Amino acid sequence: MHTVTLRYIKLGDWLTLLLGSLCVVLLILKLWSGGLADKAVIRSGGKIFREVPLSRDQQIEVPGPLGVSIISIQQRKARIVSDPSPRQYCVRQGWLQQAGEIAICLPNQVSVELTGSQKKYDSLNY
């Protein structure tokens, strides 16, 4: 049975099989490595305000000493849409996608950090 089956796989077919397996392994490493974030941790005044999964698109309003910051989660990415801070650093940081990425609005004491099963790097202590 075994030898009969093997007879149908020619040399080039083995090459194709190898190529296919390599493709599958690369896809698994790329897409399941844990580098992709799956949760957003929102802090306000140093305390955890909410932890939300990235799988559901939503907008969250976070109160701070200066006013309300609006955080948006869309397509497994998160960003701060608006914030009352004067220099708007956190808003201009744009979309966060990788685990370990963080946007901080210091004046309003609001931050969003993405976490995954493992951190690739941390934008604070590289």
Place this chain on the structure above:
Amino acid sequence: MTASIIKLDTSAEDHHIARMAAVALGLTILENAIPSPLPGVKPGLANIVTLIVLARYGWRAAAWVSLLRVVAGSLLFGNFLAPGFFLSLSGALCSLLVLAFAQHLPVRWFGPVSHSIYAAFAHITGQMLVVYLWLIPHAGIAYLIPIFAAAALVFGTVNGLIAARFMDNGGKPYMERLS
């Protein structure tokens, strides 16, 4: 009023294609009875017929058989022009496109197993494109891609082996013995 009879001139090749498409259709129905752990992960047994037709009668006949199977299958299951139909169609079109190139691989080294694996990968690529661009435009589906790719590799290999086994009958084409 006299009954009018519409008669189409059909060639022997047309009959042959229709017969092959019918076999493919039968396999599609058989396959639908097999429960699947994840929607979209299917063995694709009908592609065995496509592979055999490709090897025996060329790409044009294989394209006819494959597309006839998709359209007639969707009519049978009642999802003609529904999302499921476009998923099948995009998969079949991508497979045929890749097979058009793959059939020119040197026969000495590459057999139906290679054709089958390339076609299977093309099939899921076509389907994922339709899913992403039209049905679920959400990056979350990326998590499913490795599962689909692994299924394509396994089922592609198995289908290719079955096709090779069918065509290996002491040099006598299996399908010609059938008809």
